[in-house]
Amino acid sequence: MNWIIRDARLCLPSGEKEGDAWIKDGRWAAFGRIPERAAGASLSAQGAYLLPGLIDTHVHFRDLGFSQKGTFYTESRAALAGGVTTAFDMPNTMPPTTTITQWEEKMKRAAFRSWTNYAFYFGATEANIEEIKRLSPLQVPGVKVFLASSTGELLVTDEKVVRHLLQESPVRLVFHSEKESLIQQAQKTWTGADWEQIPDLHTRMRPPEACIESTRWLLSEARRTSIPIHILHITTAEEVKLLRERPPYVSAETCPTYLQWSAEDFPQYRNFLKCNPSLKSAADQEALWQGIIEGTLEVIGTDHAPHLWTEKVRPYAEAPSGIPLHGALLPWLWTLGRARGLSLSFWIEKMVYAPVRLWKIQERGGLQEGNWADAVLFQPMGQTCVPPPRSPLHYSRVAWSPLFGMPLEGRVEAVWVNGVLSFYQGRFYAQPAGRAVAFEQ
Numbered sequence: 001m002n003w004i005i006r007d008a009r010l011c012l013p014s015g016e017k018e019g020d021a022w023i024k025d026g027r028w029a030a031f032g033r034i035p036e037r038a039a040g041a042s043l044s045a046q047g048a049y050l051l052p053g054l055i056d057t058h059v060h061f062r063d064l065g066f067s068q069k070g071t072f073y074t075e076s077r078a079a080l081a082g083g084v085t086t087a088f089d090m091p092n093t094m095p096p097t098t099t100i101t102q103w104e105e106k107m108k109r110a111a112f113r114s115w116t117n118y119a120f121y122f123g124a125t126e127a128n129i130e131e132i133k134r135l136s137p138l139q140v141p142g143v144k145v146f147l148a149s150s151t152g153e154l155l156v157t158d159e160k161v162v163r164h165l166l167q168e169s170p171v172r173l174v175f176h177s178e179k180e181s182l183i184q185q186a187q188k189t190w191t192g193a194d195w196e197q198i199p200d201l202h203t204r205m206r207p208p209e210a211c212i213e214s215t216r217w218l219l220s221e222a223r224r225t226s227i228p229i230h231i232l233h234i235t236t237a238e239e240v241k242l243l244r245e246r247p248p249y250v251s252a253e254t255c256p257t258y259l260q261w262s263a264e265d266f267p268q269y270r271n272f273l274k275c276n277p278s279l280k281s282a283a284d285q286e287a288l289w290q291g292i293i294e295g296t297l298e299v300i301g302t303d304h305a306p307h308l309w310t311e312k313v314r315p316y317a318e319a320p321s322g323i324p325l326h327g328a329l330l331p332w333l334w335t336l337g338r339a340r341g342l343s344l345s346f347w348i349e350k351m352v353y354a355p356v357r358l359w360k361i362q363e364r365g366g367l368q369e370g371n372w373a374d375a376v377l378f379q380p381m382g383q384t385c386v387p388p389p390r391s392p393l394h395y396s397r398v399a400w401s402p403l404f405g406m407p408l409e410g411r412v413e414a415v416w417v418n419g420v421l422s423f424y425q426g427r428f429y430a431q432p433a434g435r436a437v438a439f440e441q
C-alpha cells in the first residue's frame with residue numbers, strides 16, 4: 001500500500017521542514033508538497049514529527065533458546081512500539097551463534113517473524129576462527145567478542161586469540177570491554193555479600209578498573225594494527241578520556257541506561273538495574289553525557305536484555321544481569337534529552353545517521369528518496385505511560401520495565417517498516433514486515 005503523510009514536521013537530513021511525505025512501493029518517493037492526485041492512502045500528521053525509524057545496533061531478543069524471556073516476534077514488537085525499525089541482535093543465545101549453521105538458522109527464524117529489520121552478530125569463541133573467516137561482511141554486522149563473562153557462555157580471555165581474530169576476521173569485531181581477571185579478583189573480595197550490606201554491590205563486583213584496563217588495551221591493539229573495532233557500552237569517565245584520543249577507525253557506544261541511572265540508584269532498584277558493565281558513579285555519568293554530546297561516543301545502542309521478573313527478585317548472586325528497555329524508547333530518549341536541552345535531531349544522529357555511516361547500511365536511514373520507508377510519526381505534545389510490572393499491557397515478553405513510574409513526554413503515533421504501516425495508535429497492523437539488513441563492503 002502507498003501512503004501520503006500530510007502536514008508533518010519532516011526530519012530530513014538537511015534539517016526540519018514542514019511538508020508531506022510520499023511512500024510508494026515500500027520506499028520514499030517524494031517530500032514537500034505532494035499533489036492531491038498522487039496515489040496512496042492519506043494520513044494527517046497534524047504537525048507531529050516524521051523521523052527516520054531508529055536503528056538499535058545492540059539488542060538481545062533472546063531467540064533462539066530463551067523464548068520464556070523473548071522471541072524475535074515479541075521483542076521486535078516492543079522495539080517497534082518505541083520507534084525502532086531496525087535491530088542488530090547479539091549472539092549469546094542457546095545455542096550461541098558461533099557457527100554459520102546457527103547464524104543461518106536465526107536468519108530463517110527471523111524472516112516473517114520480526115517486526116523490525118534485522119541483522120545478527122556472530123559470536124567469537126577461542127576455537128571458531130575458521131567459521132569466522134567465512135563470514136560475509138555484506139550480511140553480518142560484526143563479530144562479538146566478550147572479554148568478560150556476562151549472560152551466556154561466550155568468553156575470550158586469551159589475548160593471543162583476540163589478536164588472531166583481529167587479523168583474520170573479514171567483519172569488524174565489536175567488544176564487550178571488561179577485564180575478566182579484575183572482575184574475578186573483585187568477586188573474591190565481595191563474594192557472599194548482598195544489597196543490604198553494600199548499596200553499590202554490583203559496581204564493586206564489576207569495578208570501573210575492569211572497563212578502563214580493557215578499553216586501554218583494546219585501543220593499543222587497534223592502534224598497533226590499524227584495524228577498525230567497535231567498543232560497546234562505555235560506562236566510565238576514564239574511558240571517555242581515552243577515547244578522545246582514538247584513531248578514526250575506532251568507534252564506541254554508550255546506552256541510555258548509563259545516561260539515566262548511576263550506582264546511586266541501586267538502593268531503589270537493586271537487581272532491576274543489574275547489568276554488565278555495571279552502573280558507575282554520577283561523575284562517570286556526567287562524562288558519558290559529555291562524550292556523546294561532543295561525539296567521542298558516536299552511537300547509542302539500548303542493550304535491551306530481558307530477564308524474568310521472578311529471576312530479578314532473587315538474591316544478588318542468583319539474579320541475572322540485563323534489563324528490558326524497549327517499549328517506549330523514543331519517548332524515553334526525548335524526555336532524557338529535553339532535560340539537557342537536546343532536540344530530536346541529536347537522537348536521530350546517534351541512532352540513525354551514525355549507525356548507517358559506521359555499518360555502511362544499504363538503502364536505509366534518512367528520509368531520502370529511494371531509501372526504504374522506515375519511519376516514525378512522533379507527537380512531542382503527547383505522553384507515554386509505562387505499565388506496572390507484570391501488566392499484560394507490556395510489549396516485551398518479560399512484562400516489566402525500569403521505566404515504570406517515570407513521566408515520559410511524547411508519544412509514538414505510527415511506525416512504518418519498509419513502507420508498511422505496522423503500528424498505529426497503540427495497535428499493531430498487518431504482518432511483521434522486517435527484512436534482513438544489507439551492508440556495503
Ligand SMILES: [Zn+2]
Nearest residue numbers: 058060090303
Ligand atoms: Zn549486550
